[in-house]
Amino acid sequence: MLVALVILVALTSGGDEVPAEQAADDEPIAEEPVEADEGSEVDEEPEPEPEAAPETVTEPEAESEPEPQSDLTAGQENALRSARSYLGFSGFSRSGLIEQLEFEGYSTEDATFAVDALDTDWSEQAGRSAESYLQISGFSRSGLIEQLEFEGYSTEDATFAVDALDTDWHEQAARSAESYLAISGFSRSGLIEQLEFEGYSTEEAESGVTAAGL
Numbered sequence: 001m002l003v004a005l006v007i008l009v010a011l012t013s014g015g016d017e018v019p020a021e022q023a024a025d026d027e028p029i030a031e032e033p034v035e036a037d038e039g040s041e042v043d044e045e046p047e048p049e050p051e052a053a054p055e056t057v058t059e060p061e062a063e064s065e066p067e068p069q070s071d072l073t074a075g076q077e078n079a080l081r082s083a084r085s086y087l088g089f090s091g092f093s094r095s096g097l098i099e100q101l102e103f104e105g106y107s108t109e110d111a112t113f114a115v116d117a118l119d120t121d122w123s124e125q126a127g128r129s130a131e132s133y134l135q136i137s138g139f140s141r142s143g144l145i146e147q148l149e150f151e152g153y154s155t156e157d158a159t160f161a162v163d164a165l166d167t168d169w170h171e172q173a174a175r176s177a178e179s180y181l182a183i184s185g186f187s188r189s190g191l192i193e194q195l196e197f198e199g200y201s202t203e204e205a206e207s208g209v210t211a212a213g214l
Helices: 002-015 020-025 074-089 094-103 108-117 122-136 141-150 155-164 169-183 188-197 202-212
Strands: none
Touching: 074 094, 074 108, 094 108, 122 141, 122 155, 141 155, 169 188, 169 202, 188 202
């Protein structure tokens, strides 16, 4: 009876032992870190917000410098404006423009100052005046030069202007002859003499009278 109990105890204790290899297998295995695949989604870091553009600071505009005050008197300034206006629509000689400004009430000093301040080409003005005269009436060469001199142009400016026109004086003689016949009766010889008196040459006068019908 005692021997059987000892054997039973031995069997019981021997059955509870676990092999070492099995014990090792039963130990928990530490998980190794797993690398993410290239295709797998990875939490991306948020992109930094764009920096705000610096505000443009508008510099205040520099104040314009005041215009220098004119040294001219009121009379000189107004005379200068009037002189420019007259030359804008008609030809004038120097003396003729001064007289026109005086007629408008400007003093001789202000009128003279204004005309001389314009630095005008008077020979060019003589050309303008000559063209104007030829538009309204017939003139001989000498008659037109005399008319310009009467208007105050120098003989040099008047002669230069008339010769620069390249005018057909025979045609001008015919115009003058027609004008005379429109207001009075003339014989052929009387009209030729009248045209010669106006400065036309005998040849120009005869040509003009013939062209007028006498």
